[in-house]
Amino acid sequence: MAFSSSSSSLSVLLTTTFLLITLSHAYDILTLVNNCPFTVWPAIQPNAGHPVLERGGFALNSLTHHSFPAPTQHWSGRIWARTGCTYANNRFTCATGDCGGRIECNGAGGKPPATLAQFSLHHGHNAALSSYGVSLVDGYNVGMTITPHEGRGVCPVVGCRADLLASCPEPLKLKSHAGHVVGCKSACEAFNTDEFCCRNHYNSPQTCRASHYSQFFKHSCPATFTYAHDSPSLMHDCSSPRELKVIFCH
Numbered sequence: 001m002a003f004s005s006s007s008s009s010l011s012v013l014l015t016t017t018f019l020l021i022t023l024s025h026a027y028d029i030l031t032l033v034n035n036c037p038f039t040v041w042p043a044i045q046p047n048a049g050h051p052v053l054e055r056g057g058f059a060l061n062s063l064t065h066h067s068f069p070a071p072t073q074h075w076s077g078r079i080w081a082r083t084g085c086t087y088a089n090n091r092f093t094c095a096t097g098d099c100g101g102r103i104e105c106n107g108a109g110g111k112p113p114a115t116l117a118q119f120s121l122h123h124g125h126n127a128a129l130s131s132y133g134v135s136l137v138d139g140y141n142v143g144m145t146i147t148p149h150e151g152r153g154v155c156p157v158v159g160c161r162a163d164l165l166a167s168c169p170e171p172l173k174l175k176s177h178a179g180h181v182v183g184c185k186s187a188c189e190a191f192n193t194d195e196f197c198c199r200n201h202y203n204s205p206q207t208c209r210a211s212h213y214s215q216f217f218k219h220s221c222p223a224t225f226t227y228a229h230d231s232p233s234l235m236h237d238c239s240s241p242r243e244l245k246v247i248f249c250h
Contacts, residue, residue, distance in 0.1 A: 028243060045078050071121065117135075146247075159223070
């Protein structure tokens, strides 16, 4: 099951209202850091026409990191953490973010709810524009930040540090078989209405509006996207960061 239709709407924002960075040369390194007290299985999904990075997924033990070269050409896509993953009876499954029962997602999307790091990385010598940001449009499963290093200009850390599992509204809670809250769904995932999903009549900036559920996410994590046509106010101009870090449970 791929991410909900709200993710498609969000992808459009990457080229319009997303947080802009000016680059004068290619990124050098992407690093994924697991600060969680448990293993996560990062997943990487490119947008259509872009290559799969690191086979699309792997295990990342607690308090470890994994670095790899950034693409040398324009690349866009998303990164998320899969949690509660187990391998039993020749089946690999995850409580959140599962990409069809595969350890290496190899381009497949994941099942919400999951906190998303969104990227559109351009390269060039004449002020090529790229973007990064954290989205809760498809819900939340772990805290996440994106941290640029050694960039010039205004290079803020963006994301969501709050533990939303503890405060998630009851209708949005995703619980494990043992009854533990493992994710906080979006209103779209929970109720599947055109209004909450910004579909059909509601699929425009004029008709797609914040709900009291998206406001729950926004109150805790104001610099994130919380519904399909959301526009966080935090802007920045960061030139040529040597490294971009995605930090889980930051």
